[in-house]
Amino acid sequence: METRKIQTVGGGTYTVSLPKEWAESEGCTAGATVNLHTHIDGLLVIQTPESQSTARNRVTLSVGNDDPAEIEQLLRAAYAAGLESVVLEAPDGYTDEQHRAVERVTRNLTGVTVVEATESQVTVRTMLDAGEVSVSQSVRQLQFVALSMHRDAMAALTTGTTGDRWADRDEQADRLYAMIDRYFERGLARLDEIDALGLTRPELFTLWGTANELERVADHAERIGTVADRLDGEPDASIAAALDDIARDVHAVVEDAVRVVIGDACVATARQTLADRRDVRERITGLDRRLFESGDADYRLTRALDSLARTAEHGGNIAELGLRMAVRDGALAESTAGTDDANASGSAAESES
Template sequence: METRKIQLTGGSTFTVSLPKRWAKEHGLESGARMHLYPHSDGSLLVRPDPTNNGDREITLTVDHRSETDIVQTVRAGYVSGFDKIALVATGGIDDTQRRAVTRTVDGLIGLEVVSETKRRIVLQSLLNTRDVSIRQTVIQLQRVTLSMHENAVTAAIDEDSELVTRVRNRDDEADRLFGMVSRHYQQSLSDLQAIDQLDIDRSSIADYYTTAQQLERVADHAEKMAVIAECLDASATETIQNFDSIARSARGIVTDASSVLLAGADVEMAYRALDDRDALLTELDRSDKQLYHSDSSDQHPVGLLLDSVRRTSEYGGNIAEAMIQRAVRTGTLSE
């Protein structure tokens, strides 16, 4: 670490000299343009003027990769923030691999196939970072997730196959929204220009990412409940008479906790969400015992439904804890 004294130049401008060795290592000379990134914590990041403002590109070899491997590879490239992803295979990309690429691209917002040859497929992100609102994306994810959860519970109670299909289809939408939040969060860790374009600070985008991650997990459990609903016998959920009420309480925990970030609610909502979570977990323990002592033939699937509700309340609690940490970090915690 080096230290410098602030100098007053021209009677109105503060200046700080740069370490000569560092400047030489980066090819800086008098007149070079520098970029300054002030942060709310009092730090100031200084970087030379970027010489390459083009797309971030990566080439990935996919020889002999399975469909599952292809899906994970494309998603990793997208979430990592690359604007252009080239998939190459010296022995050629077969039809199965191409279908896997197409299926994955369809599930990612803004990603398109721009060129194909026998040995190469090039994907391009058409997202304009300046047009992206992380806040609105997470709000939309919250709405999708809670709607999925409510419909999954109704499907289990009413044996509604149409709702089951609707929930399963919307899980792809939830995945797409979370994928976009993940992409911009990853970009923010390495690309300072991305943060400027998103008009958000790093701490806030981390909070949005944490919230989105928990919401995506709730969506996964909503889909799981919908799948279970397909194989339940008539009135199976009557084994747990208050199942609908329990599930509604779990959604309320998620809503209250995320409202601190998404609706500007007071942090007291986060504390209330944690109290509600603890109360609900106690009630779920009683329901588990009730189910264990029942003679229902659907003990196992109903038990899985209860577990998904439990997980939902816990994910809401995770959001609440993150919001309290945010309030402490930003100094907005009420005395």
């Protein structure tokens, strides 16, 4: 990093010199034009028109006789990388299986559609506009999907009730996460994308990390539902009650942690959430031991209990992201200072009395 002194010229205009090495590497000479971008997180970026035009938003891929699963992987990778348009070329034509693979991607990824198709070429484009996307709202939706899956899977496990199949909602969770992941990737490469989203880079990272954890919460809910489908019967009433109690607290751990990240709860909630996670850990360990010692409990319940433990861990990870955010933004220091001031006032009142 280099430093430059800001100077003024006639009329009070502020100026700063450019590093010579950078100017030469970019082909900048006296009289050349550069683009200036101001960003939401306080950055001022200088960019030559040539470098701005080299950003890759379109790619052409030759798929030939590739396996349909590989075509699907390529399209998902291009979506995650933030590309706007992908042209798939198959000189010998597409098979029905390859066409179905493309259709699955367009059906399962938000904003993706086929805009042109011939016998040897298919163009897939993402129509999303960052200015119309709310990452924080998408995280809220992902939380709702993941926790509704968790709630219904636990009901199926402990009472034998049946609800919606988990696969459909797990696909919805995957779709939401994929969209958030896409904008995180684009935000790493394009500062104008950050501005369009209305977020700073640390805020986007925190939301992306939260989405990552929630997607795994949904996966574990699906796993619990699968265990429920395979049980020979309902668990013993006392075991079911213990599972229900733990599941409610695990649900609260995840929900409260997300509230901290999206700004609906304060840093004190993050601390309490981490304390609740520790308590849940101990209770899960105790119930796991109880299942082992009972001898007649269905061994598959331990798999569900393991998913509950992992769900609590993912909730705790989100709470830790919230604490990190609080440290970065100064909220943790303010909270501590407020507590110290209150304690000092209380001590002074006691001494006066």
